[in-house]
Amino acid sequence: MDEMFTQIDFGPLKPFLENDDVTDISYSNGGQVWLKTLSQGVYRVENTGIDNPLMEKIAFQCANSMGKSFNMANPFLDAESAELRMNFVHDSIAKNGIACLIRKTPAKIRLEKEKIIAEDYIRLNIHDFLLKCVEGHCNIIVSGETGSGKTEFVKYLAAHTKENEKLITIEDTLELHLDRIFPHRDIVAMKTNNIASYSDVLVTCMRQNPRWILLSEVRSAEAVMAVRNSISSGHNILSTIHADKAESIPSRMYSLLETNQDVGQFLATIHRYVQLGVHIKGYYSQKYKRFHREVSEVVEFYVTEDNKAEYKILYKKTPDGHETIANPTKYLIGYLESQGVIMPNDILVKEQFHEQTTNNNLRENNFVVDNSGQSIMSNVRSNITPNNIERQNINQSTLINNQNLVNNQSQINNNIPNIYANNPNIPKEVNMTSINNGLQ
Numbered sequence: 001m002d003e004m005f006t007q008i009d010f011g012p013l014k015p016f017l018e019n020d021d022v023t024d025i026s027y028s029n030g031g032q033v034w035l036k037t038l039s040q041g042v043y044r045v046e047n048t049g050i051d052n053p054l055m056e057k058i059a060f061q062c063a064n065s066m067g068k069s070f071n072m073a074n075p076f077l078d079a080e081s082a083e084l085r086m087n088f089v090h091d092s093i094a095k096n097g098i099a100c101l102i103r104k105t106p107a108k109i110r111l112e113k114e115k116i117i118a119e120d121y122i123r124l125n126i127h128d129f130l131l132k133c134v135e136g137h138c139n140i141i142v143s144g145e146t147g148s149g150k151t152e153f154v155k156y157l158a159a160h161t162k163e164n165e166k167l168i169t170i171e172d173t174l175e176l177h178l179d180r181i182f183p184h185r186d187i188v189a190m191k192t193n194n195i196a197s198y199s200d201v202l203v204t205c206m207r208q209n210p211r212w213i214l215l216s217e218v219r220s221a222e223a224v225m226a227v228r229n230s231i232s233s234g235h236n237i238l239s240t241i242h243a244d245k246a247e248s249i250p251s252r253m254y255s256l257l258e259t260n261q262d263v264g265q266f267l268a269t270i271h272r273y274v275q276l277g278v279h280i281k282g283y284y285s286q287k288y289k290r291f292h293r294e295v296s297e298v299v300e301f302y303v304t305e306d307n308k309a310e311y312k313i314l315y316k317k318t319p320d321g322h323e324t325i326a327n328p329t330k331y332l333i334g335y336l337e338s339q340g341v342i343m344p345n346d347i348l349v350k351e352q353f354h355e356q357t358t359n360n361n362l363r364e365n366n367f368v369v370d371n372s373g374q375s376i377m378s379n380v381r382s383n384i385t386p387n388n389i390e391r392q393n394i395n396q397s398t399l400i401n402n403q404n405l406v407n408n409q410s411q412i413n414n415n416i417p418n419i420y421a422n423n424p425n426i427p428k429e430v431n432m433t434s435i436n437n438g439l440q
Contacts, residue, residue, distance in 0.1 A: 009061070140274075171191055
């Protein structure tokens with residue numbers, strides 16, 4: 001297919017195809033050219049020299065190379081190479097002129113740690129946490145809208161799997177290209193078609209004994225069942241899905257099913273075996289004056305001891321820049337320990353505020369952080385008021401109790417000199433600073 005595409009004369013389209021910043025090229029409406037780029041999002045370009053005759057010529061060249069027809073009897077044409085995916089609609093269907101969409105799928109990892117941290121794509125602690133979860137073989141599904149960069153993020157996560165772990169990719173259109181990016185690794189790239197369905201490919205995939213199975217996108221009932229069967233059989237998955245937020249990933253998967261399977265049973269299965277959901281958002285940022293992509297939500301899925309499907313938002317960033325962070329539950333910590341990865345309970349938020357409990361155990365709490373990434377929780381000895389603490393699992397009485405602790409400590413410190421002064425049995429040369437420090 002690559003040799004066939006090298007023979008095609010793309011003419012004025014070639015500069016866009018060679019520009020790494022351009023991800024999609026859309027042609028329609030008798031001459032309009034729209035680009036989707038990594039830096040600027042979607043915008044229209046003028047005076048390109050691209051018109052209907054050129055697009056028809058390219059379509060006919062693609063059809064001839066593949067031994068297909070493109071005419072009124074066959075008005076749709078799909079052409080795919082190693083790094084290009086093209087779809088044409090004949091003008092007998094598209095009445096305002098031939099339509100074409102070209103999507104570029106280069107065999108490279110576009111995301112780099114230093115760059116995505118510097119560009120506020122992801123917080124450093126969330127980045128390191130997710131890579132730790134990949135090391136611990138967590139099943140992760142990435143959600144987002146079309147063009148938000150879900151596949152790129154899955155490729156980035158997959159690049160951090162261990163080199164001795166076998167990967168198998170299952171796609172209906174080739175986009176991941178991990179076998180070409182890492183030619184030295186044990187990677188098998190499988191493609192579904194009219195003969196080999198998701199179910200057929202998955203059965204063969206299991207016999208190949210992979211550690212990781214990567215599905216480019218969960219977009220059908222068959223793909224949903226492939227995910228469920230993969231994770232329930234002990235394999236690990238990385239995949240993407242169209243959803244409006246990470247917490248709705250399980251329900252979105254259920255909506256794609258075409259059977260009357262019990263919703264509670266299905267959701268419990270997903271929550272039990274899919275550890276994390278990550279949401280990627282792409283939008284034009286007024287702050288950065290360009291198209292901006294970011295990890296806006298990370299959610300943990302789990303099933304409680306009484307078999308209830310639950311989720312916990314570990315990280316969320318709202319459109320106004322407000323960020324909420326919480327530590328993972330004991331279920332995720334325990335799962336990672338079973339995989340040989342030890343993760344601190346406070347990996348995302350260093351708890352500085354402790355509640356008084358009978359068994360001296362700390363409660364799981366949600367913390368709100370500022371844009372600099374520092375916790376705004378104050379130390380017990382600071383001025384603790386409801387105005388400088390913002391958390392979900394705390395009540396007013398707890399705040400009052402902790403304030404009383406501070407006041408009582410201050411009274412004790414103030415009375416120490418009087419106690420020692422009025423007791424003749426205590427030597428006078430007492431280091432008051434050491435005593436105070438000891439009480440602290």
